[in-house]
Amino acid sequence: MRIAHFCDSHPGRPDGVAHSAALTVSLLREAGHTVDFYHPGPLWTLQPSPGSVRSLTVPGRQLRISTPWPQCRPADVVHVHTTGPLGMAGFRLAARRQVPLIATWHTDLLAYADIYPEIPIGAAWCALQLRLGWSPKEYAELAHRGGVRQRRLALLGHGMFTRMAAAIAPSAKTADGFATFGNAGPEICILPTPLPPADPPPPPHKKPAARTVVLSVGRVTAEKNPELLLRAFALVHAAKPDARLIVLGAHQGRARLVRRVTALGLAGCVDVLPPVPQHEVAAFYRAADVLAFASTTDTQSLVITEAEAHGLPVVVADPGLARRPGDGPPRFTCAPTPPALAAALCRMLDDDGLRNAVIRDGLTATAGYPPSVYLRRLVDLYHRHAGHDHLSRFCP
Numbered sequence: 001m002r003i004a005h006f007c008d009s010h011p012g013r014p015d016g017v018a019h020s021a022a023l024t025v026s027l028l029r030e031a032g033h034t035v036d037f038y039h040p041g042p043l044w045t046l047q048p049s050p051g052s053v054r055s056l057t058v059p060g061r062q063l064r065i066s067t068p069w070p071q072c073r074p075a076d077v078v079h080v081h082t083t084g085p086l087g088m089a090g091f092r093l094a095a096r097r098q099v100p101l102i103a104t105w106h107t108d109l110l111a112y113a114d115i116y117p118e119i120p121i122g123a124a125w126c127a128l129q130l131r132l133g134w135s136p137k138e139y140a141e142l143a144h145r146g147g148v149r150q151r152r153l154a155l156l157g158h159g160m161f162t163r164m165a166a167a168i169a170p171s172a173k174t175a176d177g178f179a180t181f182g183n184a185g186p187e188i189c190i191l192p193t194p195l196p197p198a199d200p201p202p203p204p205h206k207k208p209a210a211r212t213v214v215l216s217v218g219r220v221t222a223e224k225n226p227e228l229l230l231r232a233f234a235l236v237h238a239a240k241p242d243a244r245l246i247v248l249g250a251h252q253g254r255a256r257l258v259r260r261v262t263a264l265g266l267a268g269c270v271d272v273l274p275p276v277p278q279h280e281v282a283a284f285y286r287a288a289d290v291l292a293f294a295s296t297t298d299t300q301s302l303v304i305t306e307a308e309a310h311g312l313p314v315v316v317a318d319p320g321l322a323r324r325p326g327d328g329p330p331r332f333t334c335a336p337t338p339p340a341l342a343a344a345l346c347r348m349l350d351d352d353g354l355r356n357a358v359i360r361d362g363l364t365a366t367a368g369y370p371p372s373v374y375l376r377r378l379v380d381l382y383h384r385h386a387g388h389d390h391l392s393r394f395c396p
Contacts, residue, residue: 004077005025006079017081023371024079038053078091091163095163100166103160106170169188171190192300196371213287213290214236216293218295224297228317234265285312291307293317294317317336
C-alpha cells in the first residue's frame with residue numbers, strides 16, 4: 001500500500017504540525033510502508049529531495065508557500081495534514097485516483113482566522129479548489145471578522161469533511177469541535193500524536209531549591225495567549241517574589257512580548273528566549289518547577305506531553321485538554337483567567353501531594369501511549385478505508 005502525505009509546514013519548522021507529519025511518515029517508513037511525503041522545499045536546488053516542492057519564504061514569518069500543483073505519484077491512500085496549497089493538492093489526488101482521503105485536523109482554523117490574514121485568504125482558495133459554488137458575496141464574507149466569517153468557515157469545513165473518508169482529531173476537544181461542520185461527514189478517529197521513539201527515559205525530576213521557575217514553551221503570538229500568561233505570572237510573582245518566568249520559543253511577536261513584560265513591571269524576573277533545537281528543550285523541562293500552558297486554541301499541544309514525559313507538572317488553562325493521550329486521570333486544568341491560572345500555579349508549587357500525583361499520572365500516561373500504539377491504530381484506519389470503494393465527490 002502506497003500512502004501519500006501532504007503537509008504545508010516545512011520540515012524543521014518549530015510547530016506541532018511539521019513535527020507530527022514528519023514523525024508519522026518516519027514511523028510508517030520504519031514499519032516498511034511505502035510513503036510519499038510532499039512538503040515545502042527550497043525554491044531552487046540542483047538535487048531536490050523526494051517530495052520536496054518548490055516554495056517561497058514569507059518575509060518575517062517562519063512560513064513557506066509551495067506551488068499548488070506538485071507532481072504526485074499514484075497512491076492507495078491520501079493523508080492530508082494541512083489545508084494550504086499542498087493540502088488541496090492532496091484533495092485533488094484523492095479525487096483523481098478515487099482513493100480514500102484522510103485528514104488530521106491539527107489546527108483550529110476558526111480560532112486562528114481573526115489572527116492570521118492568510119487563513120481567510122487560504123479559505124477562499126480552498127473554496128475555489130473544492131468548487132463549492134459560492135457567490136462573490138459569500139466569498140466576501142471571509143473578509144468580515146467575527147460571526148459572519150466563522151459561519152462561512154464552518155461551511156468550508158463542512159465542504160472539506162464531505163470529501164474525507166476519515167478525520168483524525170488529535171484530542172477529544174478537537175473531535176467535539178467537528179460538530180461545527182455538521183452531522184454528515186467522515187469517520188472521526190481520536191488519535192493524538194505520540195512522542196518520538198528515540199526519546200530516552202528522563203531522570204527523576206527534582207524541584208530546584210534556589211528559586212521557583214515557571215516555564216512556558218512555544219510561540220508567543222496572539223493565539224497562544226501570552227497576555228494571560230504574563231498577567232497570571234504577575235500575580236504569582238506578587239505572592240512568590242523569588243519566582244522567575246522563562247518563556248522559551250519566542251520568535252514572531254517577541255518585541256511585543258518584551259514590551260508587555262516591561263509594562264507589567266516584570267522585566268527583572270522574566271527571561272524571553274528564542275527557540276532552541278528540540279534536543280535542548282529537555283534541559284529547560286528539568287530545570288523548571290512547573291509548566292504554565294496558557295493557550296486555549298491548541299488541538300493537542302505536544303509541549304504538554306513532552307513536559308509530562310520529563311516529569312514536569314503542568315497547569316493547563318484549557319479544560320478541553322484535560323484528557324491525556326494515554327487516558328488515565330485527567331490533567332490539572334483551570335479556567336483561562338489570570339487569577340485562576342495564578343492560583344493553580346501557586347497550588348502546584350505549594351501542594352506536594354498534588355504535585356507528586358500530577359507527575360506520576362503524567363509519566364504513566366506517556367509511557368502508556370508509545371509510538372507503536374499510534375502506528376497500529378493509524379495503519380488499521382488506512383486498511384479499513386483502503387478496502388472500501390470511495391467515490392470522491394470532489395470534481396478536479
